[in-house]
Amino acid sequence: MLETRNLDKSFGAVHVTRGVSLKLERGERRVILGPNGAGKTTLFNLLVGELSPDSGSVHLAGENVTALPVARRARQGLSRSYQKNTLFDGLTVEENLGLAAAIHTGNATRLYTDSLARPEVREIVAEVAEQVNLMPYLHARVSEVSYGVRRQLEVGVALATRPLVLLMDEPTSGVGPEMAKGFHDLLNNLPRDLTLLIIEHDMDLAFDVADTITVLNYGEVVFDGLPEAARGSKLLKEIYLGSWEDA
Amino acid sequence: MSLDLGFWTLQALNALQLSMLLFLLSIGLTVIFGLMHFVNLAHGALYALGAYFAASVAAVGGYWAGFFLAPVAVAGVGVLLYSGLIQRMRKSGPMAQVLVTFGLIFALLDITRIVWGDLALGLEVPELLAGRVALLGVEYPAYRLFIIALGLAIFGALAFVLSRTQIGAMIRAGVDNDAMAACLGINVERLFFIVFCVGCALAGLAGAVAAPLLSVTPDMGLQILIPTLIVIVIGGLGSLKGAIAGSLIFGFVQTFGAVLAPQLASVLIYALLAAVLVIRPVGLFPAKG
Amino acid sequence: MFRHTPLRYGALVLLASAALFQAFTAEYFGLEILTEILILAMLVIALDMVAGFGGMVSLCHGALLGVGAYGYAILSTKVGLTPVAAMGGAVAITGAIAWVIGAICARSHGIYFIMATLAFGQMGYSYVFEAPLFGGDDGLGGIERLDLALIGLDLNDGRSFALFCLAMLAAIYGAAVLILRSGLGRSLSGVMHNEQRMRALGLTVWRVKADVFGLSGLISGLAGVMAAQHVMFVSPGLLSWTVSGEALVVVILGGLGTLVGPLLGAAVFVLLKHEVGALTSYWHLVVGVILIAVVMSRANGIFGWIEARFGARIERRAADAVRDIDPREVKTDA
Numbered sequence: 001m002l003e004t005r006n007l008d009k010s011f012g013a014v015h016v017t018r019g020v021s022l023k024l025e026r027g028e029r030r031v032i033l034g035p036n037g038a039g040k041t042t043l044f045n046l047l048v049g050e051l052s053p054d055s056g057s058v059h060l061a062g063e064n065v066t067a068l069p070v071a072r073r074a075r076q077g078l079s080r081s082y083q084k085n086t087l088f089d090g091l092t093v094e095e096n097l098g099l100a101a102a103i104h105t106g107n108a109t110r111l112y113t114d115s116l117a118r119p120e121v122r123e124i125v126a127e128v129a130e131q132v133n134l135m136p137y138l139h140a141r142v143s144e145v146s147y148g149v150r151r152q153l154e155v156g157v158a159l160a161t162r163p164l165v166l167l168m169d170e171p172t173s174g175v176g177p178e179m180a181k182g183f184h185d186l187l188n189n190l191p192r193d194l195t196l197l198i199i200e201h202d203m204d205l206a207f208d209v210a211d212t213i214t215v216l217n218y219g220e221v222v223f224d225g226l227p228e229a230a231r232g233s234k235l236l237k238e239i240y241l242g243s244w245e246d247a
Numbered sequence: 248m249s250l251d252l253g254f255w256t257l258q259a260l261n262a263l264q265l266s267m268l269l270f271l272l273s274i275g276l277t278v279i280f281g282l283m284h285f286v287n288l289a290h291g292a293l294y295a296l297g298a299y300f301a302a303s304v305a306a307v308g309g310y311w312a313g314f315f316l317a318p319v320a321v322a323g324v325g326v327l328l329y330s331g332l333i334q335r336m337r338k339s340g341p342m343a344q345v346l347v348t349f350g351l352i353f354a355l356l357d358i359t360r361i362v363w364g365d366l367a368l369g370l371e372v373p374e375l376l377a378g379r380v381a382l383l384g385v386e387y388p389a390y391r392l393f394i395i396a397l398g399l400a401i402f403g404a405l406a407f408v409l410s411r412t413q414i415g416a417m418i419r420a421g422v423d424n425d426a427m428a429a430c431l432g433i434n435v436e437r438l439f440f441i442v443f444c445v446g447c448a449l450a451g452l453a454g455a456v457a458a459p460l461l462s463v464t465p466d467m468g469l470q471i472l473i474p475t476l477i478v479i480v481i482g483g484l485g486s487l488k489g490a491i492a493g494s495l496i497f498g499f500v501q502t503f504g505a506v507l508a509p510q511l512a513s514v515l516i517y518a519l520l521a522a523v524l525v526i527r528p529v530g531l532f533p534a535k536g
Numbered sequence: 537m538f539r540h541t542p543l544r545y546g547a548l549v550l551l552a553s554a555a556l557f558q559a560f561t562a563e564y565f566g567l568e569i570l571t572e573i574l575i576l577a578m579l580v581i582a583l584d585m586v587a588g589f590g591g592m593v594s595l596c597h598g599a600l601l602g603v604g605a606y607g608y609a610i611l612s613t614k615v616g617l618t619p620v621a622a623m624g625g626a627v628a629i630t631g632a633i634a635w636v637i638g639a640i641c642a643r644s645h646g647i648y649f650i651m652a653t654l655a656f657g658q659m660g661y662s663y664v665f666e667a668p669l670f671g672g673d674d675g676l677g678g679i680e681r682l683d684l685a686l687i688g689l690d691l692n693d694g695r696s697f698a699l700f701c702l703a704m705l706a707a708i709y710g711a712a713v714l715i716l717r718s719g720l721g722r723s724l725s726g727v728m729h730n731e732q733r734m735r736a737l738g739l740t741v742w743r744v745k746a747d748v749f750g751l752s753g754l755i756s757g758l759a760g761v762m763a764a765q766h767v768m769f770v771s772p773g774l775l776s777w778t779v780s781g782e783a784l785v786v787v788i789l790g791g792l793g794t795l796v797g798p799l800l801g802a803a804v805f806v807l808l809k810h811e812v813g814a815l816t817s818y819w820h821l822v823v824g825v826i827l828i829a830v831v832m833s834r835a836n837g838i839f840g841w842i843e844a845r846f847g848a849r850i851e852r853r854a855a856d857a858v859r860d861i862d863p864r865e866v867k868t869d870a
Contacts, residue, residue, distance in 0.1 A: 048736065074738035086736075088729040095537070099726045103738045107719045109747065115719030161737055286647045335832065342593070345647055346788065346831045349595075353781065354824030361818060469777060473658045476651040513666065517659040521640045524652055528643040 001026040001195045002078075002165045007046055007056035016042045017053070018220040024165070029187075029196045031206040033230075034216035040199045041083065043216070044167050047197075048080050049073045061164060075103075077164030081155045083173055083199075087142050093153055094138040097125045100160035124160055131189040132156040133182070148179040152186070165195040172202050180205055207231065253384040258506055259499075260382075264391045266498030267398025271453035272471060273478040274405060274490040275446025281422040281485025281534045283337075283439050285344035289328070289351035291472030292359075293447050297321045297454025298463045299359060302368040310373035314455050321451025325444045333443070352469065359465045368463040394456055401449070405487055418442060422485050422534050474501075477516060481523045485534025492531055537725045538589065538716035543847050544796045547839065551799055552706075559698045567694040571766055573806045574701040578759035580786045580798035581705075581712050582752040586638075587784070588793030589716055590748055591728040593650050596637060596657030598779025600753050602772075604630040604760020606664060609676045609770045614669075619682045627757040634753020635746050642742035654777065661775040675771030679764050691765070701762055708755050712795060715751055724748050778820070785827045790837045797839030804838065 002024040009017040016039045024030055034040050045051040047058055049070040057066045065073050088096050095116065101124035102108045102115035115121055129135050132152045137145050142153065155171055172180045180202055187209050190196070200206045206213070206227075213230045215223035223230060276290045300320045301313035308316075328351070336344045372390045379386040409415035420428040421438050429435045454467075461467060474497060482493020500519060505512040523530065558570045579601050586592040607626030611617045617625060641652045664670045681691040684700070691697045715721050723744050726734045735741050764770050773779075782805070790801020812822050835841040 050736075071735050071738050071740055074736055080736060086730060086733045088726055088733070090729060091537070091725065095722070099722060099734070100737045102719055102722065103734075108723045108739055109744065110719035111715065112718060114717050115722050118719075157733070157737070280647075286651065332828070332832075339831075339834070342646060343831050345650060346784075347828050349781065349784075350824040350827030350831065352824070353778075353785075353820045353827065357818040357821035357824070361821075473655050477655055480648065480651055480655075513662050514659065517655065520652070520655055524640050524644055524648075528648065 001028070001061055002047070002197065003059040004043075004047065005057045005059070007043070007058070008054045009042060009046060009051060010054055016219050017046060018218070019056070020216070020219070020221055021056075022214060022221070022224075024195050024197060026164075026195055027193045029209055029211045030198070030214060031210040031212075032197065032199045032214050032216060033201075033203075033206060037218075038216040039219040040216055041169060042219075044080060044169055044199065047167060048078060074161065074163075078167070079158040079161050079163030079165070080167040081158040081169060081171060083169040085150050085154050087150060087153060087157065089142045092139055092141050093129075093134055093145065093149075093156075094125060096142065096153055096157055097128055097134075097160045100157045101125050101128075104161040124162065128156050128160045131159065132186055148175050151175050151179070155186070159190070163194070165197065166190075168196065168198045170199050170201060172200070172205060184208060251384075256383045257385045257387070258502055260385070260387050260391065260395070262499040262502035263495075264394050264498075265502060266494040267395050268453055268457055269471075269474055269478050269497055270398050270402065270491055270494035271449050271456070272475045273482070273494055274401075274487065275449040276475060277479045277482070277484055277486065277490045278418070278422075278442055279446045280479070282418065282425065282442050285341040286348070286476075287333075287443075287446070288345060288348040288472065289355060290348075290446070290450050291468035291470075291475065292352050292355035293321050293324065293450040293468075294454040294457075294471055295359060295463075295465065295468035296324060296355070297451030298370070298458040298461075298467060299363050299368065299454075300451065301455035301458050302370045302463050303363070305370050310371065310459075313370065313458075314452075317455035318448040318451040321454070322444045322448040325447030328447075329440060329443050352472075356465050356468070359468075363465075365465070368458075370458040370463065372459045390459065397456065402487075402491055409487060414438075414441075474516075477520050480530055481520060483530030483533035486532050489530055489532040489534070537722055538713055538795055540713075541843075541847065543843060544794070547796045547800065551796075551803070552702075554803075555702055559695060559702060564694060567698045569806060569810060571694075571698045571701050573803050574698065574705050575759055575762050575766060576783070576786065576806060577705055577799050577802040578701075578708050578762065579756055579783050580790070580802055581708055581795065582755035582759065583783050584787050584790075584792065584795055584798045585712055585716065585755070586749055586752045587787060588795070588798075589721070589728065590724045590745065591645075592638075592641075592745065592749065593646075593784070594653040594749075595650055595777065595780045595784060596653040596660070597752075597756055597783050598777070598781070599657035599660040599775040600630050600634055600756035601760040601763060601779065601783075602664065602770075602775030603633055603660060604757030605764035605770045605774050606670060606676070606760075607757065608761040608764045609679050610669070612680060613676065613678055619680060623682065623758075623761050626761050627754050630757025630760065631750050631754035634756065635750030638749025638753075639742060639746035642745045654780070657775065657780050658777060661772060661777070664775055665772040670772070673772060675769060677769045679768045679770065681765040681768070697766065701766075704758065704762060708758065709795075709799075712755070715748070716795070720744065720747065782823060785823055788830055788837055789826060791840035791843070792836055794836070794839050794843065797837050800839050801837060 002022070004020055004022045007017055007020040020043060032040050032043070042051065046053050049068060053066065057064055059065065060073065060076055060078055063076070065076065088099065098116040098121055101121045104124065105118070105120045107115040107118050107121055129138060132155055134149070134152055134156055137149055142150060151171065151174070155168060158166055172183050184205060198209070210227050212225065213223065213227050214221055215230070223233060272290065272294055276287060280286050297317045301317040304316050305313035332347055333344060336347055376390040376393050378389050380389050380392055382392070409419060417428065417433045417438055420431070420433060421435050425435050478493035478497045479490065481496055483489030496519070497516060500516055501512070504515040508515070555570065555574070558566060562570060579597060583594060583597045586594055604626050607629045608622050611622035611625045612619055637653065637656050641649055644652050665672060670676065681697065684691055689696045689700065691700055723734065723739060727741055727744055731741055760774070763774065786801040786805045787798045789805060790799065791797025808822070809819060812819055830837055835844065
């Protein structure tokens, strides 16, 4: 469903992504681990098209999308949530979801009707609000809700385009342990055929939800396999220099 | 249209002279943007003030008195503007500052009319530079050569200051990351103030220098503002390289365009602007990005 | 996204009543001023649409009005089209040009955007000034007003023309509200709040900006047509940067992003212009001072200030009076 072949990217002398090759099957849930600076967010930027690779390719549902701009890839089913909340402050939760749903259903450029009034948009908004537990907050403004709810909305907006592949960049960052547990339930609410690629630091969560684990270090893939195999790996313990033990 | 070398030399020199005049204006505007993140739209009005000051002073003291005093006077106006208005707007964000300077254009337009009246003023080319110089097969007005030389000299001086001096390094640091520069102990506010005043002085100098060539009217500010803005958008905001590149491109396209394709001439430079905005919106050599 | 609040409805009713009162009771000069206000109001609605609701602060809208005016002049006097056809043509041409400008400047923001639109506006001015077709500095005359004999209106009568302009303005206001509340309007709002995210969700952002700018151009073109019919004469001054600048000052004076504020701003501005004009010829100084004062005051213009100060209070009272309105729904847009 999502595949990269030998993705390479440098910023001047800094080689941030080295020959990264990944292959995700449909419905697969993969977690990407790695210390800070390992190039995880850069990889996401390369996948969605915000950055162009120096070499290598990105494939979505079998099609080579390396040359496609961000908006095109998004329309073909690639969606992303950000590590730092990238929401539409000043609008309500419902409106935030509505914007994404409108784009997906082709209502984003309608001239005579309000996109949020369209049944197909309202349907998606309701569905996503259920999935990410935002029902009580629909009419509240983004500025009025708590950080945790905003994190949920961050994922919700990405989901409202009904993607084939969803990239989540540290979805639980900055959120307390109870919310992190809630996130586990959130993931269970998602359609099973949705392919997920998640960057995470929370180890418990990572091993809990992942079908497979990929570890990046200094821009290259150092481990790619099942969570059980990752747990016992000496290499991983070294990479995380003990911080992993506490998690 | 002839093919002789003299003709082309003449056009090239004209282009270079226009470029240098625009350079004097654009460098002040672009470094102010690079450092303070706002575009002083009243820059053209300051240029006009420079021309008016020069004309008035020259009427009693001769051209050179005007030449040296106009930049000082305009820098003085810059001090007033900075402490009275712009400093107060620093926290409001760039858009508010731009709008305030836009308001200044309107205000200064009428202030000029109040002080100097509605009739156009004139300024004579000084005796020293009144003749022509034989150069590369043409007889070129000495005064225009003077403008070219002045522009190049200032470019050289600024390049030297920016790359070889302490203050130049501080300015470049400030342009790159003003918050970080402040953390390093650089008095960024004072740097802003100095750069702003130097920028105003250069605008005043440009006005004084242009006055003998054009008529001094209240309108001249906006007439030159548009080309200056085009220069910095094409060249890229915040850098010396961008200012000189943009100025040269504008000067040559405008001059040769007027000669080779008169109907298209006025539209040509805007077509170039449009192309840059679509293909590379940050310009050719921006300080950042 | 635009919402009508009780305060906004109230302001609209007040302004409409004042306009109607003026239209029916005023004599020649009063009608002239009213018409001037109404035409400026059309232009500033177009500008608020892109600047207040789309974050695209434009300094070329005066030029767009000029294009509409000249378009009507040329199409009706030189090409010989009927007034209706000429109006349609002029409006369409202006809309198309605005769309192109919006498309070209779509990747520019804030200050760059302002500078670019200023440059393109000035390009229009130079072009019209220099091309012999447009009569140069002398302008073009002999322009005729629309013939509404079919419905019994003689637009050559000042009162009828003013009422016609009022009707046009009402239609334009309605159209603007429709656009801003549509899917396109919501997307525009999304683009203004977070362009990067809209792109990441799959929106072709440049297209939305260009489309809205084009729609704004249609309205500006119509304002230009009415301006040409009003004075029955066009000159290059219509495309001058001062017209664009004054339009922006009016929007900011009235209240950016309120749609109703600029209407108020237009009335205040034109009335002030005539008062000041009677005393001195230094009107530009006044305009400059107004802009600087409003921006430095940090209030969002006159109407923005009214909304911030009284809006919440009025809305609470209105909400209490009509219990089933969700208080959050009527909160003012910041």
